[in-house]
Amino acid sequence: MLRELNIKNFALVEDMNISFEPGLNVILGETGSGKSNIIDSLSILLGDRAQKDKIRQGTNRAYISAAFDIDDNEEVIKKLKERSIEVCDEPLIISKEISLNSSSVTRINNIISPASFVKELAEHLIDIYGQFENINILSKSMQRNFIDSFANYKHQEDLLEFKNSYENYLKLQRDLENFSKSPEEIGRDLDFLKFQIDEINNSNVLSINEEELEAKLTLIENSQELKENASKILNLLDYDDESILTNLGRTISFSEKIESRDENFLELRERLNRSYIEIEDIKYEISSYFESLDFDEAEYKDLDNKRSILFEMKRKYGNSIHDIKSYLEDALQKVNQIENYEKIIEDKKNKLNNIEMDLVKSAQIISKTRKDIANKLKEQIETQLQELEMKDSKFEVDFKEIPLSRDGIDEITFYISFNINEPLKELSTVASGGEISRFMLAVKSIEANVDEIPTLIFDEIDSGISGNAGNIVGKKLKNLSNSHQLLCISHLPQIISKGDNLFLVYKEVDNGKMTSKIKKLTYEEKIQSLAKIIEGDNYSNHTYLTAKKMIDDNLRGAK
Structure with a gap:
């Protein structure tokens, strides 16, 4: 679980310290207040490339650190021990310093560590879902990768071995092409x-x-x-x-x-x-x-x-x-x-053919595993969509055999129908923004249960959603927060009202510079902030009472 995040001199942030708690943590604030800086800083800390232009103007370096509780995180503990990094009762501290004049430095428990290793750990600490994933999931290649991500360790090993063999196959193909010459060229060379x-x-x-x-x-x-x-x-x-x-x-x-x-x-x-x-x-x-x-x-x-x-x-x-x-x-x-050209050519072709046959066999095994996964995934996604009040939704994974490639022999396409009596169509052609957001929430809910990642971050999962759909998504997030720590950036009252902890990001002018700040809201501040989101700064008493009821309903549900 993410316990604490500290950000210094990063974009609009001068000095920000946030203590997160279990359950549903919702971050709200006006557009441009700097909410995205929180997600960006976490992404950079956990392996994304550190851009120097993120360093706050007028300073030479930015600093990001996060504290994680890893008591029950066996995968993270195992990886730390493999690197001889001491594991104790204290939180795991990951930090990164970004400098204008030198390379970024990443530390784990104050020990300098490669960013690639931090990225490995991050896979078992946090899953960050951003709006760009809505677009990615529409890509056939990403849909294939998505199916593979649900596979067991054996399938992942088979995939890696297959890709390595395929690269060797391509190299042998190039060698054969380079070796092949006309009789005239062969005579001249000889x-x-x-x-x-x-x-x-x-x-x-x-x-x-x-x-x-x-x-x-x-x-x-x-x-x-x-x-x-x-x-x-x-x-x-x-x-x-x-x-x-x-x-x-x-x-x-x-x-x-x-x-x-x-x-x-x-x-x-x-x-x-x-x-x-x-x-x-x-x-x-x-x-x-x-x-x-x-x-x-x-x-x-x-x-x-x-x-x-x-x-x-x-x-x-x-x-x-x-x-x-x-x-x-x-x-x-x-x-x-x-002088033995013909025999060598024949040997090379035979070797290439044998490797190709082995690759086809491996690709067929990989394809069968993918189809097994797809069948299970179909049921799980349809169940999740029903929980999101998309009761008439149908989901299918279509497999089309294609020529051998480094990814196997499968072209995978997601087909979906969100309404009764509506034929299945490609996900990329039928889904609205709100439907994609709910589909991705269904996907992330399944992934969270499979991967057992303790913390899930949703950056504006409410994109394209309003009304009752927003309330449904809020309930789903609330239920998911019972088993995972959730961090959500949201503008939607139906989601914000269900937050166990609300954080308001706002801007202030400090020493002549615009600065992004954050504060955890009290009960009264929650009501006032929600009322402003519903009606605006000059909200009515009726809107205040509506906001209060939404907050209270969530508190009663929590009890």
């Missing part, structure tokens, strides 16, 4: 692919080690400079009178003389000997390195040619040898497909 395959294979590019190739070419192209520096090292090591090895040899000779007189010098002399051996070994390795820098022209041309081939292949088929290899594998696969 010739070109074989040319590319031969070019890659004949180039031997896949056998090239790119790192080794680049290293060898770098060595050859810098060999002259390398030899010059190696030669200088060899000269410094051994090939002149003041070379390192010559001087080191002299050093060893002196050390031997010292060591012959002082055995403590033995270790230093041995280290000098080892250094001589190490440097002499280095000299021989550098000498070998120097000789290895002799390259013939043929070797260089061969390596340079490989580099040119590699460059050309990379330009055509990829940025690396790995890419070229992948291109070759893909080309070979395409050639295989083309």
